[in-house]
Amino acid sequence: MEHNAGEIIELAVxxxxxxxxxxxxxxxxxxxxxxxxxxxxxxxxxxxxxxGKAINHDFSADFQNDFRGLGSVSAYKDESSSSHSDSVYYWMEKYISLLEDYKKLVQKGSHQKTLS
Structure with missing residues (x-):
């Protein structure tokens, strides 16, 4: 009996x-x-x-025939985690930048109130 790839993927997800x-x-x-x-x-x-990379799951056991000759699929997990790390730093820097912009606006607004 042939496996249904879509069902296997959905079950893993x-x-x-x-x-x-x-x-x-x-x-x-x-x-x-x-x-x-x-x-x-x-x-x-x-x-x-x-x-598999997106959900951090190794499908090599489920699709042995399809993955034959591709080497170790576990290497893909490392790549996924590094991109996640990059994503965390991107959003952290974005958050800090927005906080600094907000602080400038608040200071500008309070400075204008004192002039009025």
Missing amino acids: RRQNVNISDLSRRMHVNRRTLYNWFKQRKLHTDVIIEI
Whole structure:
């Protein structure tokens, strides 16, 4: 009996308690695309790997025939965690920048009140 790739992927996503909307944002696809992938019997290996990276799951055991010759898939997890780290620093810097801008506006507003 042939495995249904979409069902295996969906089950892994659900077991990881990953929100479909969050997953679609991480992968830069819309939710409908994810649901369409869940319905497909066969998925391209690149799609499976990208979903695995996004949910931090190794699909090599589930798709042994598809992953044969690709080497270790666990290396993809390291890449995913480094991009997450970069994302954290991006938002941290963005937050600090916004706080500094807000502080300047507040100071400017309080300075104008004292002049009035």
